[in-house]
Amino acid sequence: xxxxxxxxxxxxxxxxxxxxxxxxxxxTSLEKVVGLARKNSIWPLPFxxxxxxxxxxxxxxxxxxxxxxxAERMSFSPRxxxxxxVMGTISKKMGPVLRQVYLQMAEPRWVLSxxxxxxxxxxxxxxxxxxxxxxxxxxxxYVPGCPPRPEAILDGFLxxxxxxxxxxxRRRTSEKYKDLLESYGIQ
Amino acid sequence: xxxxxxxxxxxxIEKFGDQLTDWVQPYGMLTFTAPKELNLKxxxxxxxxxxxxxxxxxxxxxxxxxxKKGAELAVVYHLHNLTDNVRIRFKxxxxxxEPDVYSATALYSSANFMERETYDFFGVNFLGHPNLIxxxxxxxxxxxxxxxxxxxxxxxxVDKDDEMFGRG
Numbered sequence: 001x002x003x004x005x006x007x008x009x010x011x012x013x014x015x016x017x018x019x020x021x022x023x024x025x026x027x028t029s030l031e032k033v034v035g036l037a038r039k040n041s042i043w044p045l046p047f048x049x050x051x052x053x054x055x056x057x058x059x060x061x062x063x064x065x066x067x068x069x070x071a072e073r074m075s076f077s078p079r080x081x082x083x084x085x086v087m088g089t090i091s092k093k094m095g096p097v098l099r100q101v102y103l104q105m106a107e108p109r110w111v112l113s114x115x116x117x118x119x120x121x122x123x124x125x126x127x128x129x130x131x132x133x134x135x136x137x138x139x140x141x142y143v144p145g146c147p148p149r150p151e152a153i154l155d156g157f158l159x160x161x162x163x164x165x166x167x168x169x170r171r172r173t174s175e176k177y178k179d180l181l182e183s184y185g186i187q
Numbered sequence: 188x189x190x191x192x193x194x195x196x197x198x199x200i201e202k203f204g205d206q207l208t209d210w211v212q213p214y215g216m217l218t219f220t221a222p223k224e225l226n227l228k229x230x231x232x233x234x235x236x237x238x239x240x241x242x243x244x245x246x247x248x249x250x251x252x253x254x255k256k257g258a259e260l261a262v263v264y265h266l267h268n269l270t271d272n273v274r275i276r277f278k279x280x281x282x283x284x285e286p287d288v289y290s291a292t293a294l295y296s297s298a299n300f301m302e303r304e305t306y307d308f309f310g311v312n313f314l315g316h317p318n319l320i321x322x323x324x325x326x327x328x329x330x331x332x333x334x335x336x337x338x339x340x341x342x343x344x345v346d347k348d349d350e351m352f353g354r355g
Contacts, residue, residue, distance in 0.1 A: 092325045127332040128324060 014040075031169045038082070038108075039164040040070040042157075045081035047101060049088030052115035052147040056087050059150040069157060078104040083160060084137075087147075089117035090130045102137045103186065107172050110164065112156055113139045116146040138180055190271040192217040195239060202232055207277075216274055223279040226264070227289045233266060233275075234294060241266035241275065244295040247302060249309035251283075251335045259283035262311055264291070281311070283334075290316040308333035 017036065019028030044066075048056055060066050060074065075081045078101050090098055102111070113133055116122035119142045121131035133139060140163055143156035171177055181187070192212055199207055199219070207229075209220040221229055233241040246265040253259060258280035265276045281288055290313035291298040302313045303322040310331035313319055321328065 093323075127328075 034169060035165040035167060038167075039161040041073075042069075042071045042082050042110075042161070042164065043073050043075045043080060044071050044083045044085050044112075045075055045078055045101070045105070047084060047086045047088075047098065049090065049094070050117070052087035052118070055147045055150055056085065056114065056153060059153045064150040064154060066154065066157065069154070069161065071157065078102075079106060081105050082109060082164075084109065084111045085114060086111065086118045086133050087114040089122065089124055090133050091128050092130050093128070095130050095133075095136045098133060099136045108164075108167070110140045110160055111137060112141050112143065112160055114143045114153055114156065115148055116144060119144060122146060136184070138184060190238060190268060190273050192273075192275075195273070195275060198236065198239065199229070199232075203229065216276060218275070219277050221277055221279050223262075223281050223288050226262070226279045227291065227294070229277065230264065230266075230291055230294055240268050240270050243267040243269050244291065244297050244301075245274065247291070247298055247305060249305045249311050249333075250278075251309060251333065253335045255280070257282050260286050260309060260311055262288050262305065283310075286311045287314050288312070289314050290319075292316055307331070310334065 014036075016026070017028045017032035019026055019032070021027075046053070046056055046060075058064060060072075066072065071083075078084075082105075084102060084105060086098065102109070111133075113119050117124060117129070118133050119139075121129050123146070125131070130136065141156050141159045143152050145152050148156075168174075192215070195217055196210060196219075203221075203225065206225060207219050207221050209218075211218050230241075233239045243266065244264065245267045246263075248263055250261040250263060251259060252261060260281050260283050261278045262281065263276055263278045265274065267274050279288060286309075288311055290302055292302065292313075293315065299317070300322060302311075302316050303319060305311050306313060306316075306319050307321045307324055308331060320326075324332065
């Protein structure tokens with residue numbers, strides 16, 4: 001007698017990308033395959049400076065478990081990372097450090113700004129605090145909250161996955177992207 | 188306790204006379220004001236005196252009194268006698284347009300970072316300091332943030348995107 005399964009019956013599997021399928025083969029565009037591979041194996045670099053970092057630890061721990069989305073491999077070397085997760089207040093003096101970390105990451109790279117402080121300076125409307133990390137580096141997804149709950153961080157992470165999955169392979173060499181980096185003073 | 192506030196006060200008055208003013212003892216802590224030219228002499232006297240023995244500089248910082256014209260900046264020294272566990276403090280006042288005060292680094296090594304911090308936030312120019320540069324704030328900063336000369340919210344700031352805060 002088979003065991004009745006009561007829980008987790010509504011599991012969704014990822015839809016395959018549009019393409020031509022036949023016996024033992026599937027043809028689709030390289031872009032979509034690369035997107036699938038990239039988005040389900042993101043290596044995050046946690047840049048945690050305050051309470052949002054604590055929420056991130058909860059997100060990475062067993063209960064919320066960011067590993068479910070293929071991101072259990074926290075990298076502490078910027079060279080091997082795909083996603084810079086900035087969590088917490090960034091003071092003006094730390095701005096160049098954050099920028100340096102971003103510059104050390106290899107393309108393609110994404111940035112997730114977690115919490116009110118990283119997004120806008122938050123309550124620290126003062127002379128020593130950077131009013132949002134987008135003053136020094138380009139940001140892909142903003143997660144609001146003070147601090148955001150782990151669910152919010154996961155939601156932001158899923159948004160990043162969405163972006164990565166849909167990104168064109170030509171984006172990083174496009175004029176628009178170069179202009180964006182140029183506006184931040186990155187060659 | 189062998190070393191009383193009265194004894195310290197008496198010794199200081201014997202040495203420096205009526206140049207020291209505003210003697211008060213809030214919460215039992217002897218406090219007085221001195222002319223800024225005398226700060227090193229007083230520190231040296233309190234350090235060397237066999238009974239005072241104030242050989243530990245607990246804290247050094249500044250206060251800005253915008254309403255005291257000609258004596259806007261006060262530099263406050265907190266001293267501790269570790270033998271008798273007695274603390275005192277004294278202030279020297281200086282004009283904000285000419286904020287020069289002699290550095291205590293030759294006497295207390297701990298004054299080095301504290302004077303740098305005081306310079307960083309209040310712009311007190313410590314004469315004779317070996318390395319008077321900003322310590323906590325960014326080097327590019329061209330103002331002294333703890334002076335009471337800024338409006339609570341500066342509308343001329345460009346590093347704040349007003350539209351995001353309903354001020355656009």
